[in-house]
Amino acid sequence: MTRPLILIVDDEAQILRFLGHALNASGYETCTAATGAEALAQVKARQPDLMILDLGLPDTDGKAVIETLRQTSDLPVIVLSARDQEMEKIMALDLGADDFVAKPFAIGELLARLRVCLRPARKSSDPRLRLGPLVIDPAAHRVTRDGTELHLTPKEFDLLAALAETPGRVLTHRQLLARIWGLAHVEDVPYLRVFIGQLRQKVEADPALPTLILTEPGVGYRGAG
Amino acid sequence: MVDQTRRDALDQDLRGLPPAPGLWGLAVTLALIGGTSGLAKLAMTLVPLPEAALPMVFLVAVLLASVAFGFWTGLFAAVTGFAALNYLFTEPLYSFHISRPQDVFALLVFLLVAGLAGLLAGRLHDRAEAARARAEALGVLSHLSSDLALATKPDEVLTVALHHLEALAAPALLVTPQTLGNLPATAVAAAERCLRRNQPQPAAAAGWPGEDYGFLPLTEGLALGHGRLSGREAPRRAQAIAALADQTRAALQRLDFADKAHAERLRAEAFATRSAVLTSLSHDLRTPLATILGAASALKELDASLPPEARSDLLTAIEEEAERLNRHVANLLQLSRLELGAAPRRDWVDLNDIAEAAATRARRAFAGAQIDLDLGPLPMIRTEGGLVEQALFNLIDNGLTHGASPVRISSGQNGTLWLRVSDGGPGLPPALRAWLAIPDMRPAPGQRGLGLAVAKGIAKHLGGSLTAEDGSLTLRLPEAI
Numbered sequence: 275m276t277r278p279l280i281l282i283v284d285d286e287a288q289i290l291r292f293l294g295h296a297l298n299a300s301g302y303e304t305c306t307a308a309t310g311a312e313a314l315a316q317v318k319a320r321q322p323d324l325m326i327l328d329l330g331l332p333d334t335d336g337k338a339v340i341e342t343l344r345q346t347s348d349l350p351v352i353v354l355s356a357r358d359q360e361m362e363k364i365m366a367l368d369l370g371a372d373d374f375v376a377k378p379f380a381i382g383e384l385l386a387r388l389r390v391c392l393r394p395a396r397k398s399s400d401p402r403l404r405l406g407p408l409v410i411d412p413a414a415h416r417v418t419r420d421g422t423e424l425h426l427t428p429k430e431f432d433l434l435a436a437l438a439e440t441p442g443r444v445l446t447h448r449q450l451l452a453r454i455w456g457l458a459h460v461e462d463v464p465y466l467r468v469f470i471g472q473l474r475q476k477v478e479a480d481p482a483l484p485t486l487i488l489t490e491p492g493v494g495y496r497g498a499g
Numbered sequence: 500m501v502d503q504t505r506r507d508a509l510d511q512d513l514r515g516l517p518p519a520p521g522l523w524g525l526a527v528t529l530a531l532i533g534g535t536s537g538l539a540k541l542a543m544t545l546v547p548l549p550e551a552a553l554p555m556v557f558l559v560a561v562l563l564a565s566v567a568f569g570f571w572t573g574l575f576a577a578v579t580g581f582a583a584l585n586y587l588f589t590e591p592l593y594s595f596h597i598s599r600p601q602d603v604f605a606l607l608v609f610l611l612v613a614g615l616a617g618l619l620a621g622r623l624h625d626r627a628e629a630a631r632a633r634a635e636a637l638g639v640l641s642h643l644s645s646d647l648a649l650a651t652k653p654d655e656v657l658t659v660a661l662h663h664l665e666a667l668a669a670p671a672l673l674v675t676p677q678t679l680g681n682l683p684a685t686a687v688a689a690a691e692r693c694l695r696r697n698q699p700q701p702a703a704a705a706g707w708p709g710e711d712y713g714f715l716p717l718t719e720g721l722a723l724g725h726g727r728l729s730g731r732e733a734p735r736r737a738q739a740i741a742a743l744a745d746q747t748r749a750a751l752q753r754l755d756f757a758d759k760a761h762a763e764r765l766r767a768e769a770f771a772t773r774s775a776v777l778t779s780l781s782h783d784l785r786t787p788l789a790t791i792l793g794a795a796s797a798l799k800e801l802d803a804s805l806p807p808e809a810r811s812d813l814l815t816a817i818e819e820e821a822e823r824l825n826r827h828v829a830n831l832l833q834l835s836r837l838e839l840g841a842a843p844r845r846d847w848v849d850l851n852d853i854a855e856a857a858a859t860r861a862r863r864a865f866a867g868a869q870i871d872l873d874l875g876p877l878p879m880i881r882t883e884g885g886l887v888e889q890a891l892f893n894l895i896d897n898g899l900t901h902g903a904s905p906v907r908i909s910s911g912q913n914g915t916l917w918l919r920v921s922d923g924g925p926g927l928p929p930a931l932r933a934w935l936a937i938p939d940m941r942p943a944p945g946q947r948g949l950g951l952a953v954a955k956g957i958a959k960h961l962g963g964s965l966t967a968e969d970g971s972l973t974l975r976l977p978e979a980i
Contacts, residue, residue, distance in 0.1 A: 288819070
C-alpha cells in the first residue's frame with residue numbers, strides 16, 4: 275500500500291521541520307509549500323491526498339487558497355489556526371475546509387484529524403449510519419439504540435443524520451443551519467443550540483457529559499468519530 | 500429669551516424719571532444765563548435790539564444747558580432764563596412785576612418753548628449717555644470674550660474674568676470655600692450661600708449688612724464677587740456681569756473638555772501601543788510554542804517510529820525555538836522598560852567591544868550565520884552598553900531573517916558615532932522606513948516581531964537615532980551627553 279502524501283503549507287520553517295518528521299514517522303509522505311501560490315502549484319504537480327494549511331500565510335489569505343482550490347478539487351484540507359483567528363477559522367470551514375487544529379497543538383490531535391479526513395468513503399452496501407451505539411436508517415427515518423427505537427422529530431433526525439454522516443468531522447453552525455433549516459436561517463445559532471440540547475436529551479446516556487455529539491466552542495458540532 | 504432681555508433693557512431707558520441734575524451743571528447753567536443777560540444788556544446799549552429777539556437769545560442758552568447736562572438742568576435753565584428775562588428786560592425793569600399784558604403772554608410762551616426745547620434736548624443727552632454706558636459694557640464683554648478665547652489654563656481664564664469684572668464693578672474677587680475667611684465679615688454669609696446653592700447673590704439693599712458685595716457662582720466651589728452696583732447704570736451692569744459669569748463658566752468648561760479629550764487621546768494611544776504589541780506578540784510567541792509543543796509531543800507519542808536523526812533534529816528544533824522564545828520575552832521586557840522611561844544606566848563603553856559581543860551572541864543564536872566585522876576607531880562614550888548590544892543584536896537578527904547573508908557590522912565617527920548593520924537585501928520596505936522616521940514607539944501595524952521596535956526605542960532612549968538605507972540600518976549615538 276502506498277503511503278498517503280500530505281502537503282504542508284506554512285511559512286514557518288520550524289513548523290514544517292517538526293511536522294515533516296512527525297508525519298513521516300506516522301506513515302505519511304510529505305511535501306511542503308511556504309506560500310499560497312506555491313501550495314496551489316504543488317497540488318497540481320504532486321496531487322497530494324491531503325493539505326495541512328496554515329491560515330497566516332505571507333502572500334495570500336489562507337481562505338483565498340481554499341476558495342481557489344475548491345473550484346477544481348475536493349482535496350481534504352485541515353486548517354491550522356491561531357487563537358486570535360477564530361473568525362478566519364470559521365470562514366475557512368464554511369468555504370470548504372474539512373477540519374481545523376488550533377495552534378499550538380500536540381501531534382496526536384493533528385494525527386487524529388488526519389485519520390478522519392483520510393478515511394475512505396462509506397461503503398454503499400449498507401445505507402444505515404452509525405454513531406456510537408446508535409443506528410440511523412435514513413430511508414426509514416428510524417433511530418435505534420441497542421435495538422430500542424428512539425422517537426425523534428424530523429428536524430432532530432436530520433441533525434443527527436448530518437452529524438453521523440461525517441463522524442469525527444466538525445460541522446459549523448452555518449453548515450448545519452443551512453442544511454436543515456435552509457439558507458435563510460444560517461444566523462440562527464441559538465435555535466440550533468436548543469435543538470442540539472433536545473437531541474442530546476434523547477440520544478446521550480448522560481446529556482450533561484455528551485459523548486456522541488461534541489461541541490466545538492464558537493465553531494460548531496462534531497459527531498463522535 | 501435674549502430678545503426679552505434686550506427689550507427689558509430698552510424699557511429701562513424709557514421708563515421713570517431722567518437722572519437727577521448735578522450741582523456742577525446747575526452752576527454752569529446759572530453762569531450761562533448770567534452771561535447771556537450781561538451780553539444782552541451790553542448789546543442793547545450799543546444797538547437797539549428788537550424786543551422779540553431777546554427770548555431767542557435766552558432760548559439758545561437753555562438749549563445749550565439741556566444738551567450739555569440733561570433734562571432737569573434744561574428745565575432749570577428755562578426757569579432761570581424766564582426769571583432773568585422778566586427781571587432785566589421786561590417793563591418795569593428790575594422788578595418781577597409785568598405791566599403790559601402782551602409781555603405776560605410773551606413770557607409764558609417763552610417758558611413753554613424753553614421747557615419743551617429743554618425736555619427734548621435733555622432727553623437726547625440722556626439717551627446718548629445711556630448708549631455710551633451700554634457700549635462701554637458691551638466693550639468690556641467683547642474684550643472679555645476675545646481674552647477668554649486666548650486663555651489656555653483655568654488660572655488664565657479667572658485672571659481675565661477678574662480683570663474685566665473690575666472694570667464693571669470694582670472690587671472684583673475670586674471666592675472659594677478656602678478663601679471665605681478673607682472676605683469682610685458682612686459678606687461671608689452671602690458668599691457662602693452662593694457657593695452652596697450655586698445661585699447668584701446680589702448685594703443686600705443699601706444700609707443692610709452685606710450691602711458691599713454681590714456674588715455669582717462659576718463652578719463647583721468657585722464664585723466671583725464684585726462691588727455693589729448703584730445708580731442708573733446698575734441694571735445694565737448687572738446684566739453685563741451675568742453675561743461675564745456665563746462666558747467665564749463656558750470658558751472653564753471648554754478647558755475642562757479639552758483636558759478630558761487630551762486625556763482620552765493619551766489613553767487611546769497607550770491602548771493602541773498595547774494592542775500593537777499584543778498582535779505582534781501573539782505571532783512571535785505562538786510560533787516557537789507551536790514548534791516546541793508539536794516536536795515534544797511527537798517525540799513522546801511517536802517514540803518508536805522516529806529514526807534517530809529525526810529525533811535529534813526535533814530536539815534541536817525544541818532547543819532553538821526555546822531560545823527564540825527567550826529572545827522575544829527579553830525584547831518584550833525591554834520594551835516595557837523603555838515605555839516606563841527609566842533613565843539609562845550609563846557607563847564608559849567602547850562601542851566596538853559591544854559590536855563584537857553582539858556578533859558573537861548572534862553567531863551562537865543563529866547557527867551557520869556569517870557575520871563580518873569592519874570596525875573603525877571610536878572614542879569611548881558614556882552609555883548603557885547592554886541596551887546598545889540588544890539593539891545591534893536585533894538589527895543583526897533582522898538582517899539575517901529578511902536580508903541576505905553575510906551580515907556586516909561597520910562602525911565609524913562623523914559628528915556622531917555610528918554602527919551600521921548591512922546585509923545583501925534591499926533594506927526595509929517603504930512603510931517600515933516611514934515608521935522608523937516618526938518618534939512613535941509602538942510597532943508598525945502588521946509588523947512581525949518586536950526587534951525593530953525595541954532597537955528604535957533604544958536609539959531614542961540613549962539620545963541617538965536609527966535610520967534605514969538601502970540594505971542597511973544605522974544606529975547613531977551622541978558622543979557626549
